[in-house]
Amino acid sequence: MTTAIFAKTPKGIEEVETKAHGLSRLERSVLIYVDGKRTEEDFKILPRVSAELDNILAMLESGGYITPVGMAASPAAHPAPAVLTNNAPSPVADPVSGVTSTIFRELPATFDPAKFNMAKNFMTNTLNAFKGPYGATTLVRNIDHCQTHEELRALFDQWHEAIANTRQGQKQGKDLQAKLLDVL
Secondary structure (H helix, E strand, O other): OOEEEEEEOHHHHHHHHHOOOOOOHHHHHHHHHOOOOOEHHHHOOOOOOHHHHHHHHHHHHHOOOEEEEEEEOOHHHOOOOOOOOOOOOOEEEOOOOOOEEEOOOOOOOOOOHHHHHHHHHHHHHHHHHHHOOOOOHHHHHHHHHOOOHHHHHHOHHHHHHHHHOOHHHHHHHHHHHHHHHHHO
């Protein structure tokens, strides 16, 4: 059995950042979760999505918010995400052009706990400042449990989404993102 893998289009990214197209909360939740790596099966862990997943994905695809970027083999045999080596930058594929680029700096050969803690604290402090102490508790908890730069980098999109969904974050988001990428 094969399942599709979807990535956000520029319209999808715009919707995540601005809520300009008026998607429902459920549709938006699925769109936020789309990352170019997760299969349809992976979406079923989202609350209240399982029953309507096919309809939501079809609507997002026909509306131009997401595009299929590949197929995965059996979801039961879906391997764990690859762990990046310490010196390899994290690849990010543009869903439209298919070109792979990196937004993260190359990590040094040895782990730098000071920069790692600086990145964790920056992510946590900005979430608390922009979303309030209870606005992103799950994400703050996930950031706190991270042990490597790769784990933090995996949360970057969620952090960016949470910040971008605030009025102040819309004003300062690019500056904050640049500051975080310097240490992440």
